[in-house]
Amino acid sequence: MFFPIFIDIKMKKIFIIGGGLIALRKAVKLLDYQPRLTIISPAFHAGFLTLEHKVELIMDDYKKEYIADAFMVIAATDSSDKNNEIYNYCNENQILCNKVESGLNSDFYIPGIVKKGDLQIVVSTNGKSPILTRRILKRIDNIFGNEIQSVISYLGEERKNIIKLEHNKVIKRRLLKESVDRIEGDLRMKVIIGSRGSKLALAQCQLVTDDLKRLNPNIDFEIKIIISKGDLVLDKQVSAIGGKGVFVKEIEEALLNGEIDLAVHSMKDLPTEDTSGLVIAGVPKREDYRDALILRIGLLGLDDVPIGGKIGTGSKRRAMQIKHIRPDLNIVPLRGNVDTRINKLDNSDLDGIILAAAGLKRLGLEQRITSYFSVNEMLPAPAQGALAMQVRAEDDWLKGIVEGIIDKKATLEVETERTFLSILGGDCNSPAGALCQIEGANLTIQGIYSVDGINLIKRSINGSVSRANDLASELAKEIRKNE
Structure with a gap:
């Protein structure tokens, strides 16, 4: 068992025997503390060239005479x-x-070190899990902004002044505590929020970030873009490149690794089962859950689309429902971000495309919408229009931070829709739709599903809010029974 202790190594003679990458990393870490550092090796990693004026390099094999007077x-x-x-x-x-x-x-x-000015925090797992050590260090580093040094400097001066006072130790301790209490409210901490890099994903993340900033002015919120596999492969259907989680896997890994503290997703992109170690902290206010139709110039409504017209969508759910409204239409597979899809409409022979109204509104493109589908015409995807705020399961502090922007009604409605999808055995690619609507103490759930993408099974159920999960399960089983 090692005793943790801080040692002043300034101008102490320290030798590193070896010239590889590990030796280089040790040297870089030590140089922050100004030792007299000598590296001995018959060959050196190229990175040592950047340190040649800060360390002494001896190109030779180890000899004990070199280190005879080492500290x-x-x-x-x-x-x-x-x-x-x-x-x-x-x-x-x-x-x-x-x-x-x-x-x-x-x-x-x-050990692992977080150093910000005079603040030093050391983390060790006694060699049992270096990976966990690195994750903890990242989380600690994310908590404190660079202004922590000005806070520490101020408290240091306060401490000097209080110690000089002619008071007893009890009063001095109280005064020291009060000085920390006064400034603690001004101590800014940092939360890194992970998002996909599309314009829509960033707009959605910014909405959450703005709401969090409004309620937590003493926290710095920073958005970090993480590229998902689903963003890179645009020439294939989602089901062909991984299906469940294809838009969230890399973001979830960053959350687990401590690279980010909070992830903002389109809830419908998330698999219905929580990833181990992560939880959905809640859902902020939900945007319009309906699907929207955008038609080419000159067409004023779905009835104006010519017989055999072409409608673009990458959703099996939308395709099967629009075909029930207009069986003559030809469905054209369509993927990409919102701008890409609209550009495809404007510069191809498509007659129209179907997109989520929520995304169009969040991007300020509501004026492009020709018409909205009613839920009787086209039941939305489970959780459509809802955002998910995902955190590490043990991060109670961050759960408390996001709690202020959680819409409890929307959260329950979305959870109920996702329960329906889970029992049904589907994901965001399934030809399934669901909508839960809560009024007072009662709720109604509508569900739709198709095994073959042609024949639809549509049912609804209502009951007490207290039985939300049970009702969702009953509805899914009823639909499955009628396949």
Whole structure:
């Protein structure tokens, strides 16, 4: 068991034996603390060239004479035998030594460090999980902004002044606590929010970010773009490139790894089962859940589309429902972001396209909408128009931050629709639709499904809000029974 301690190494003689990448990383970390650093190796990683005026480089094999007067040595060669030889010599001569390949069998090891000015936070799992250590470090680093140094400097001056006062220790401790209490409210912390890079995804993420900023002015919210597989492959149907989770997998990995603190998704993109270690903290206010029809110039409504007209959509659900309204229409597969799809309409022989009204409104493109489909004509996808705020399961602090913008009614409606989809056995690609509407203590759920994309089964159920999940399950089973 190692005792955590801070040691001043300024101008202390420290030697690193080895010239590889690991040695380079150790050197870079140590240089922040201004030691007299010497690197000994017969060859050096190219990165050492950037350090040549900050360290002494000795191009030679290890010789014990080099380190005879060392304060500390790091054995970082690619030979365990050589590292053991170095360690044994240091041990005999009372020189602190670290063997990089087995730090816990050394005199010391360098833990994970977050350093922001005078603030230093050290993290270690005693070598049991370096990956967990790195994740914790990322989370800590994200919490504090750079202004933490000005806060610490102010408190340092306050402490000096309070100590000079002619009061007893009890009063001084109270005054010190009060000085921290006064400034703690001004301490800005940082939350990194992950989003896909499309214009719509960023617009949606910005809506959430703006709401969070309004309620949490002392927190800095930063948006980080993460590219998903679904954004890169545009020439295939979603079902052909992974189906469930194809738009969220990379974002969820970033959340689990601590690269981001909060993820904002279109709820309908998320698989119905939570990813292990992650939870949906809630749903903010839901946008229009209807589907919208955009027609080429000159067409004023669906009835104006000529016989055999071409309608673009990448959704099986939309395709099967529009075919029930107009069986003569030809459905053209269509993928890409909102702008891409509208440009396709404007520059091809398509007569129209079907998109989610929510996305068009969030992008300020409502004027392009020719008409809206009623829910009787086209039942929306489960959770359409809703955003999901996803966090790590154990992150209670962040759950509290987002709680202020959660729409509880929308959250329950969306959860109910997703329960229906889960019991049905579908995902965002399934030819399935669902809509839950809550009025007071009662709710109604409408559901639609097709096995073959042609024959539709549509049912509805209503009952008490307290039985929302049960009702969703009953509806899904009823539809399955009538396949």
